[in-house]
Amino acid sequence: MAAVPFERVDADAPKLAPANAILTVDDIVKRFETPDGVLTAIDHVSLSVAPGEFVGVIGPSGCGKSTLFNVIGGLLDGYDGTVKVAGERLRGPHPAIGMIFQEESTFPWRNVLDNVAFPLEIAGLPRAERYDRARHFVKLVGLDGFERRYPAELSGGMRQRVSMARTLAAQPKILLMDEPFAALDEQTRLLLGDKVLQIQQQLKQTTLLITHNITEAVQLSDRIVVMTYRPGKVKRMVEIKLPRPRSSEIVSSEAFGRYVAQIWSDLREEASRGLDDEESRKLHEGEKQ
Numbered sequence: 189m190a191a192v193p194f195e196r197v198d199a200d201a202p203k204l205a206p207a208n209a210i211l212t213v214d215d216i217v218k219r220f221e222t223p224d225g226v227l228t229a230i231d232h233v234s235l236s237v238a239p240g241e242f243v244g245v246i247g248p249s250g251c252g253k254s255t256l257f258n259v260i261g262g263l264l265d266g267y268d269g270t271v272k273v274a275g276e277r278l279r280g281p282h283p284a285i286g287m288i289f290q291e292e293s294t295f296p297w298r299n300v301l302d303n304v305a306f307p308l309e310i311a312g313l314p315r316a317e318r319y320d321r322a323r324h325f326v327k328l329v330g331l332d333g334f335e336r337r338y339p340a341e342l343s344g345g346m347r348q349r350v351s352m353a354r355t356l357a358a359q360p361k362i363l364l365m366d367e368p369f370a371a372l373d374e375q376t377r378l379l380l381g382d383k384v385l386q387i388q389q390q391l392k393q394t395t396l397l398i399t400h401n402i403t404e405a406v407q408l409s410d411r412i413v414v415m416t417y418r419p420g421k422v423k424r425m426v427e428i429k430l431p432r433p434r435s436s437e438i439v440s441s442e443a444f445g446r447y448v449a450q451i452w453s454d455l456r457e458e459a460s461r462g463l464d465d466e467e468s469r470k471l472h473e474g475e476k477q
């Protein structure tokens with residue numbers, strides 16, 4: 189057998205379950221009723237996350253990543269298995285969990301500042317304090333000067349940054365980010381990625397990040413969960429044992445390259461299963477016509 193250059197761990201290896209887990213996802217199965225029958229979106233997914241841990245989630249399109257986040261975020265019910273936050277079973281959205289969605293999710297009737305201040309209003313923060321904090325986060329995502337603008341007056345990437353600022357301003361203990369940078373240009377993505385990481389490290393936020401970008405996942409994560417093509421299972425968990433803080437120089441190191449190659453080879457297998465599946469579906473549809 190070839191030497192394993194870094195730790196590869198089987199998905200169900202028990203030693204990965206930290207005793208003090210802040211988030212425990214236990215044997216989740218989520219199915220959807222569709223016109224073509226029942227679709228299993230996630231299939232027996234288990235995951236334990238330690239306080240302050242940064243977990244990257246990577247997998248082919250349609251493998252159930254967003255569904256998994258929606259279950260953890262308490263936005264979906266009707267699933268098998270349990271989700272626990274600090275040992276307490278989840279029954280709907282939990283105040284410790286903040287989500288940044290794949291699509292921007294601003295309130296169109298509120299201006300930028302009022303969007304960002306909204307969760308702080310719900311949390312009962314005094315007015316002056318919530319606007320101070322909202323202004324800070326609006327600036328952090330590079331939108332100072334746009335405080336009084338409404339979402340319809342902004343670009344898609346700017347609206348995504350408003351959603352991001354709104355979630356970050358609430359300073360959740362557990363942060364779920366579903367491809368938060370996908371709509372942004374490369375420069376903004378890098379700058380904002382750095383800032384989000386800084387906040388995450390400062391506040392020791394437990395973070396789960398869905399991304400399609402392997403380099404980004406390796407650079408940011410303590411552990412990466414690689415998911416299979418439909419139905420979404422955990423294919424592999426890879427611990428990223430690179431020193432922190434991780435500057436951009438680390439990307440060119442040999443160890444970094446090995447992680448990227450391993451994850452890419454796992455992903456390529458799954459992505460090609462996905463493509464084959466699509467091809468054969470189209471073929472069958474063609475035959476039926």
Ligand SMILES: Nc1ncnc2c1ncn2[C@@H]1O[C@H](COP(=O)(O)OP(=O)(O)OP(=O)(O)O)[C@@H](O)[C@H]1O
Nearest residue numbers: 220221222227229248249250251252253254255256
């Ligand atoms: N509300 C729903 N009703 C029916 N099917 C759904 C629903 N939500 C998701 N699905 C299906 O579940 C599967 C997983 O979807 P999901 O959005 O979780 O994938 P994903 O991994 O986030 O993909 P992407 O990387 O493209 O965002 C897909 O086949 C999708 O069509």
Ligand SMILES: [Mg+2]
Nearest residue numbers: 253254255290
């Ligand atoms: Mg998704």
